[in-house]
Amino acid sequence: MAIQSVVLKTIYVGTFIHSVSLAELQVLKRSAVAVDESGKILLVEHPVEASMLEMWAKEAGTTIVEAGPGQFFFPGLIDTHIHASQYPNSGIFGKSTLLDWLNTYTFPLEASLAKPSKAKRVYSRCVARTLSHGTTTAAYYATRDVTSTNILATTCHTAGQRAFVGRCCMDCMAPDYYRDTDAATSLADTIKCAEFCAKLDPKGELVQSIITPRFAPSCSRELMRDLGDFMAQSGLLCQTHISENKGEIELVASLFPECKNYATVYDRAGLLSEKTVLAHAVHLTDDEIALVKMRGSKISHCPVSNAALTSGAAKVRRLLDEGIVVGLGTDVSGGYSPSVLEAARQATMTSRFVSLTEGEEAKLSVEEALYLATRGGAEVLGLQKTVGAFEVGMEWDALLVGCTFVPDEEECDEDEDLLQAKQAVGGGMTPVDLFGWENWEEMVAKWLYSGDDRNVLKVWVKGRKVHEKPA
Template structure:
């Protein structure tokens, strides 16, 4: 394998919710450590060697040059901020679904061989769908969640992995005590950090399942852990449906809101990832597939409905949101807020990449293509040979039937939109994390 890599062709990268860059002829250099050295946005094929030389790179046998064809492009890897890795099924509302589907399914992960088989398949499928970073919810089992973390590490994905903390309102599927739950959590943190102490891709995350499944003592004990180690991320659920919210209100009458339950416990910080509130996640247990493309489509469709009806006040994740004084996201100055409006293509791209990185405090490492960031990337193809009948992409001039006119090829923006709304894993040809090829049809 060559030491350096040059990619020439179309590159798409987010800038903000209102802006994305679409470069049809970019030249991107990745070094041997999987770091982006530089990007030049407009380079003809005949200029590759001269432009590289200007940047101090001699294109010789130590450099692999990848040429992307029309209908192919590089984009940042998807970031899934809510991946419920053990579960599936969705014919019930939340609380009934947990009792009838989720908890019985998760109980099976006490069998470590079963856990290894399922988790290996889950991580493969997620990677092959173009997701380079996941926030994984494991089960309450320490051993099974350690297996998940090891699989993620060995397959080269970037991830946060958490063992669910839950000691009430979960039938027979719950931990015996706060002490047991915290002890297992501490062991998992140590186990994950031992996987790659110097340069980790996999990080532990505190995971109180949701307020209903945790006693006040357990929530506060987890908050104490977070206070002792401010580098720990936190993930949990919030306000998924009305029956959940009402039950939470009954369990925590002292709290002024659902968010206040977490705030009182010290679990609402700038490192908290709130599923169903901020960011895009597949929730592939209760969602439709392990692909973030389904979440992109859902967000696009939901925003259209909201934009058309403007019912109620549904804040955008890009407005200045505060949950009891804790800032979760900010809008750009002098830019219109996106609340109650259809999300543009730039926002959908941002949500699925850089926005997720910001939520996970990874925006200085991944989420967009910039010099100094790590190369977490997807090579997408909407060409006919990808074999997806759902996408028809006009990749060159064609004579209009019955007329002599020529129809111009689809723009890069149009191709991205077709991929977002009609694409699947067949269109994901290669997937890299920190420069390592980890997935895709052509891996």
């Protein structure tokens, strides 16, 4: 058998839940997933025979990791849009909207991270926090500072988080204290960051550079064209913002009168391709949707941020129906939470506001929100063959999720051991209460709507354990 001819490093045993399509979560009970030294999934056995487990247990060098009763393995969550440099401002946005928010809260903080010790402090906390929430892959914005951006790349690499790290390119319309000198310098600094990542992680197995024009208003035409050329040459992904806020859209129209819409600004610069991640896309026109679709660009939906900054509500169902690939972004600190689970939760809430005008079919289900948080995000970042589900050939980016069992005094009277066993079920004290009568579907819904980092008991990336809930 195949499993005997290769080195199995770890065998995960228990219940596995993952998306098999946008609408369907699959629950694999009493199953096993075998992972090799490099973190690759070699085998998904469903259901697994006791005899097989016994055989594996005897193999030298093989570790068996079992999910406890009431616990389950879930694919790692993917954050397709997060500004690590803004993490300390989480929750601080007042009643601002995008353009005044940038000047009031955002640029001063980002600029201050040019101090390496401050960058280290902020980035190490941000990465630790996102890992604790189960973010196994993140597409990060750093700042416009090269050293600071490289500190973020190193931080992710050391912590073992899969990451795309982008230096913010911005040679226009930003304050003097926080702007690239000119297009040439901006490109040169971007290349420096790309070279740093290529040295840090030559095969790009964990950390890669991502080309990051901040957004059209803060980039000159020349800079965007240069970045478009660099994208074509380098094969790197590109991330930017699009159509987040109506004031921003008017600004883009006035800055780029030669373009019929916002998407065209990026397209003319060669920045719209199947390797492009567009954050927000709240107000895309039909023409823009058609263009994004034609170019195969991906969209990062950021519901928490869009609500907080009064940007509006992206019509995710419409995008999905068009066949456009959508993932979720926390958009810290436009979004106030570093949790992809919170983004998934609020994606369902935002979809309900959208449905008030667009009809019932606009609503996102639990299954769909969790698809966006895993497989959707993976495809946005070109990782659909690597992560997002439990399939042979993918890598082991996963969470162990546990909930809390509510003690039952009646049973306690009958059998003290039983009570203790049931109390031990799950993850200790977590915000998700199980009464014991829930089915798996209900348990997953409870996790989505009530869960937080306390339900994330362990986190692995590429087979390596990168987080464990503090005892």
